[in-house]
Amino acid sequence: MDLFLHLCIMILIYIIFALSLNLEVGYTGLFNFGHVAFFGIGAYASALLTLHHVPFELSLLIALAMAGSWGFLLSLPSLRLRGDYFGIATLGFGEIIRMIFQNEVWLTKGPMGLPGISKPILFSYRFATLPQYFLLALGFAIITFLILRIILRSPFGRVLRAIREDEVATEALGKNVFRFRIKSFVIGSFFAGLAGTLWGHYITFISPGDFTLLETILVLLIIVLGGKGTEWGPVIGAVLLIFFQESLRFLRLPAEYTRYLAPLQQMIFGGLLVLLMIFRPEGIIKEKGKVENVRSETGQ
Amino acid sequence: MLEVKRVNKSFGGIRAVSDCTLGTKGYRITGLIGPNGSGKTTLFNLITGFLSLDKGEISFKGERINGYLPHHVAECGMVRTFQLARIFPKMTVLENMLLAPSHQTGERLWSLWLKRNRIREEERKNLVKALALINTVGLFHLRDQFAANLSYGQQKLLELARILMAEPEMILLDEPTAGINPSLIRKMMELILKMRDSGKVFFIIEHNMDVVIELCDWVFVLDNGEKIAEGKPKEIQNDPRVIEAYLGV
Amino acid sequence: MEFLLQSILNGILAGCIYALFAMGLTLIYGVLNFVNFAHGELIMWGAYFLYLLMEKPIGLPLFLAFIPALFFTMILGLGTDRFIFKPLRQANRLTLLIASLGLSFLLRNGAQFFWGAEIRTYGFEIKRGMRFWGVSITSNQVAIIIASVICIALLYLLFYKSRLGKSMRAVSDSLELARVVGINSRRTIQFTWVIASILAGLGGILLALDTNLQPGMGLINLVKAFAATLLGGVGNLWGALLGGIVIGLAENLGVLVISPGYKDAIAFGIMVLMLLVKPSVLFRNQE
Secondary structure, three states: OHHHHHHHHHHHHHHHHHHHHHHHHHHOOOOOOOOHHHHHHHHHHHHHHHHOOOOHHHHHHHHHHHHHHHHHHHHHHHOOEOHHHHHHHHHHHHHHHHHHHHHOHHHHOHHHOEOOOOOOEEOOEEOOOHHHHHHHHHHHHHHHHHHHHHHHHOHHHHHHHHHHHOHHHHHHOOOOHHHHHHHHHHHHHHHHHHHHHHHHHHHOOEOHHHOOHHHHHHHHHHHHHHOOOOOOHHHHHHHHHHHHHHHHHOOOOOHHHHHHHHHHHHHHHHHHHHHHHHHOOOOOOOOOOOOOOOOOOOOO | OEEEEEEEEEEOOEEEEEEEEEEOOOOOEEEEEOOOOOOHHHHHHHHOOOOOOOEEEEEEOOEEOOOOOHHHHHHOOEEEOOOOOOOOOOOEHHHHHHOOOOOOHHHOOOHHHHOHHHHHHHHHHHHHHHHHHHHHOOOHHHOOOEHHHOOHHHHHHHHHHHHHHOOOOEEEEEOOOOOOOHHHHHHHHHHHHHHHHOOOEEEEEOOOHHHHHHHOOEEEEEEOOEEEEEEOHHHHHHOHHHHHHHHOO | OHHHHHHHHHHHHHHHHHHHHHHHHHHHHHHHOOOOOOHHHHHHHHHHHHHHHHOOOOOOOHHHHHHHHHHHHHHHHHHHHHHHHOOOOOOOHHHHHHHHHHHHHHHHHHHHHHHOOOOEOOOOOOOOOEEEOOEEEOHHHHHHHHHHHHHHHHHHHHHHHOHHHHHHHHHHHOHHHHHHHOOOHHHHHHHHHHHHHHHHHHHHHHHHHHOOEOOOHHHHHHHHHHHHHHHHOOOOHHHHHHHHHHHHHHHHHHOOOOOHHHHHHHHHHHHHHHHHHOHHHHEOOOO
């Protein structure tokens, strides 16, 4: 039962993380490859604040604000870039943030990490046990899903999709494409921060090594496997992949083989991503309107 | 309404638009013609803010618009189409239309929570208007189809209908009849004339001289980035400079 | 003062290596029009192939091992194009980028699978450097500079004085037009990969000779290569060279002022600075 709850909690956290990236990549067409940075900022901000006895309600809000603001700061210079360049810029940013976590020892205790993060106390209710944390995660996941769904189904969401399809035409219709992109990026970063906060308080020990490219690859895989640009795609992807990842953790292997397990699993993730892109880029849940031989985007 | 004064634009060493001065004056439909590569689309891009000009001035309704970003130009009331119809392929015809109105309350984030009723109301009104327009261009039966599934001619009609949805004051059309069959051309011309009668002003790039003669009140001719002639369509047709430009080197 | 000169020398040294990285990256970009996120892993595998050949049980000496190492890197590069990028030639941009990101991840962990995550070296003794005007330079480092210069000269000859180079420039300009004119674009593309892989592999080997090897070395060098490419103008071979040197210098001079932990971030910082100052080069497509 414990294992089951653990799986569910991890899945829910990654659902939030994936939904946030889906907004940016799947709906707005932004190639954000550094999303893990905001996950990490959320985790570290909340951890540090609660370790200094700031009440969780406040820490959470501040962590979210920080994730969103850093999203804003990063997006301002980089959203002027073309797709591939933006991808590299965000990739680089993800690495830089990790370096900051690693080097600013006075703040983050560097590679030693932050142990003993307390379980959250929200409005005097302590979410310490597994079932309680499950409810917390479930609650936030549902809220995230609903908020994002409202955004995506609104005229605002319609503009985001138009930007993804053809930013020139969108601009010509009087929409400030740059502003819309920034907003999309900030919202995505905000919710990534939420996922990070929930994660940090769940495993109670975080270190810079938790926020690497692996996380970005994993969450990208989740959304492309499940179907990017769909509402439920990230959910399905999270269920499948996190189940796979966490189950591997509990595999009992003789000691000599454990060092092979992590790279092997990650090779599978990388390979899966490649195969998906070649054979089924739409993922499990196809987006509506996918016409089979739509010509590839011209001039991007 | 639209005034272009001594506009210059070069790419590298090449002068794409050279000291160009023209204006729509009071005419309702103005034409822009010239051989391929004469700078017509470049001029359009300069006017609508997709390119920045090197020298010169562009004003619309008396307001100086050089340096305005494209979305700003559109917000001022000047909307354009593109040489290759740019519709949103993975969105339905209806959705394409619903994107057009400007200043939609539902496009502002905070309003999503605070002004839900207003948004619902606006969407409803826009929907009614969109359906009427789609009907006018004869695309009603395709309203829920993805734009990518339409024929090229239908996509061009959609582009035009979408522009109307935005209720602009001035419409710039870049080769509206290129690549479509004669019956659709006729339909499109009728549409344009109808829109003109309801008060819209047009500036049209065209290659099809029949269309130019039938639609335009005044025509400008570009060659190698320079304006070489202007006048009524029938006069232009017989102007030796224009003939030379089209036939010459 | 000596310290400064030494830093400048180290900067040029690193810069030569980065130039090799950037030139390879910009070649692929120029001809195939996408940023290969797995380029860093070609660099890394080049270094590891050499390691494989030099360690027991094969145990070849350096001068015998490095040609096969480059050869293997070339096979790897061609293989990734044949099996992954070729099927995706017509795919949309995002799909291509995600695939290359996935590939990079696959290759990186592949190396970790075989060799573990520990830092390794080729096992040469640390030699005493020769001293000129107060700066020290080892024979390895001299070799690095010479190798880079030779490479660059060869590239110049190839690109500007040979028919193949002309084809490459044509294909980079317009794939379809090149085909129409009769240029065998498939051959040209393959050749581009050959050169880009060799450049990457060589760069990786030189880097590992000067420093060390670890599976993660691909990613950070990708960022540096990319920063150098941006500096010099994408698709511009000489720009890549210059960009590489600038980055190398900036890094080595930069650590004189900021914490060494951020040395790798300098390249990124330069990139951001460039974007803020001269973004027009990279603006999203204007019609």
